Amino acid sequence: MAAISMRNIVKKYGDGFPAVNDVSIDVADGEFMILVGPSGCGKSTLLRMIVGLEDITSGDMIIGDRRVNDLAPRDRNLAMVFQNYALYPHLTVYENIAFPLRLAGVDNATVDQKVRAASKTLELDEHLQRKPGNLSGGQRQRVAMGRAIVRDADVFLFDEPLSNLDAKLRGQMRTEIARLQKRLGITTVYVTHDQTEAMTLGHRVAVLKRGVLQQLATPRELYEQPGNLFVAGFIGSPPMNFLPATVDGDQVQLPFGTVKIPSERARLLADSGHREGVLIAGIRPEYFEDASLVEPAKYGSGSTFDAKVDVVEWLGNETYAYIPFEAPPEVTEQLEQLERDLDGDSMRTQLVINLDGASKVEEGDQAKIWVDSRKIHLFDPATGRNLTLDAAHAGRVPSLTDAPSA
Ligand SMILES: Nc1ncnc2c1ncn2[C@@H]1O[C@H](COP(=O)(O)OP(=O)(O)O)[C@@H](O)[C@H]1O
Numbered sequence: 304m305a306a307i308s309m310r311n312i313v314k315k316y317g318d319g320f321p322a323v324n325d326v327s328i329d330v331a332d333g334e335f336m337i338l339v340g341p342s343g344c345g346k347s348t349l350l351r352m353i354v355g356l357e358d359i360t361s362g363d364m365i366i367g368d369r370r371v372n373d374l375a376p377r378d379r380n381l382a383m384v385f386q387n388y389a390l391y392p393h394l395t396v397y398e399n400i401a402f403p404l405r406l407a408g409v410d411n412a413t414v415d416q417k418v419r420a421a422s423k424t425l426e427l428d429e430h431l432q433r434k435p436g437n438l439s440g441g442q443r444q445r446v447a448m449g450r451a452i453v454r455d456a457d458v459f460l461f462d463e464p465l466s467n468l469d470a471k472l473r474g475q476m477r478t479e480i481a482r483l484q485k486r487l488g489i490t491t492v493y494v495t496h497d498q499t500e501a502m503t504l505g506h507r508v509a510v511l512k513r514g515v516l517q518q519l520a521t522p523r524e525l526y527e528q529p530g531n532l533f534v535a536g537f538i539g540s541p542p543m544n545f546l547p548a549t550v551d552g553d554q555v556q557l558p559f560g561t562v563k564i565p566s567e568r569a570r571l572l573a574d575s576g577h578r579e580g581v582l583i584a585g586i587r588p589e590y591f592e593d594a595s596l597v598e599p600a601k602y603g604s605g606s607t608f609d610a611k612v613d614v615v616e617w618l619g620n621e622t623y624a625y626i627p628f629e630a631p632p633e634v635t636e637q638l639e640q641l642e643r644d645l646d647g648d649s650m651r652t653q654l655v656i657n658l659d660g661a662s663k664v665e666e667g668d669q670a671k672i673w674v675d676s677r678k679i680h681l682f683d684p685a686t687g688r689n690l691t692l693d694a695a696h697a698g699r700v701p702s703l704t705d706a707p708s709a
């Protein structure tokens with residue numbers, strides 16, 4: 304097992320475009336680290352530089368106590384766990400797992416001992432003589448992992464292993480991988496563009512945008528303290544709502560009315576140097592509630608407003624309601640850019656709110672909505688920076704903390 308330290312890693316392809324731009328990430332021994340971001344943000348490139356399949360333009364890649372920049376992949380002792388379809392259909396499970404050992408010319412007795420140890424860990428004992436085609440998706444994924452385990456690799460690397468599976472199987476496999484990683488305790492780097500996988504699998508998550516690290520934090524930190532608009536919009540489903548806001552002290556004027564934010568957040572905003580102009584307020588769907596359903600003890604920590612509900616989706620345990628709003632051009636431009644960055648297609652000038660399933664709100668209603676104003680973040684529309692960030696609980700936000708590199 305080993306820790307990985309990526310220091311100021313840059314990758315420029317032939318055209319000079321930095322696919323990975325000055326990224327520094329430390330993965331602790333035994334940690335499950337996720338690299339996440341939209342397609343093209345450099346995730347696979349970074350992973351391939353860890354494995355040694357791609358040259359590193361500049362920076363240091365340290366694995367264990369060795370600088371591996373110039374080591375061939377086979378000398379790095381890492382295992383790339385490929386998708387389950389990379390199994391050999393004509394070989395038994397046993398021989399599929401044994402494959403890397405056979406290639407390396409390992410003697411039969413050692414092969415047998417290692418395959419059986421791996422199969423025990425992976426609960427594949429009764430399947431060893433079967434062919435991959437007869438196994439469930441989850442079992443096949445375990446065989447693929449078995450192949451990595453027998454090599455006694457220091458690190459497991461996954462590149463979007465679940466992206467070709469249907470939603471149900473993806474859910475099962477996610478649980479499977481998380482369980483195995485916990486049991487094996489092997490340092491793991493896992494690439495995905497799926498924020499749900501990022502949130503559920505990893506100890507920590509590195510969010511990338513166009514080759515640049517945006518934030519490195521636990522799922523909870525990312526969710527509660529996103530460092531900028533990009534992270535705020537990327538993490539969470541349905542995504543955070545973004546609304547135009549003007550602020551006076553602790554009074555925040557939104558399209559629906561004025562809410563009062565906690566004095567600590569107002570102070571953070573004042574300390575950020577913001578004086579005037581339109582900001583972008585970020586409020587997650589579940590921070591809203593049907594005002595008639597809010598418990599009295601909670602009511603006072605929020606604000607209420609009246610709004611005309613356009614569409615209602617009742618799902619039994621919860622209700623989604625949609626409320627259109629107007630935004631000034633400087634805000635819509637920034638939100639359209641954000642949509643392009645996120646590879647998304649959601650319409651940002653409607654509020655999506657998540658109410659209790661008991662809500663009787665109907666389409667066309669003028670509804671009384673409560674919002675938990677303690678949880679509102681305010682972003683600078685020009686830079687995207689979160690001006691109300693509690694930096695002590697946000698993991699690492701390189702744009703705020705790291706010295707600019709030369
Ligand atoms: N072999 C290559 N030659 C030139 N450009 C590449 C090559 N591989 C990837 N890129 C570019 O580098 C960027 C990052 O790609 P990649 O690491 O595959 O992103 P991701 O895995 O996040 O989708 C993209 O702009 C992509 O077009």
Ligand SMILES: [Mg+2]
Pocket residue numbers: 346347348
């Ligand atoms: Mg990729």
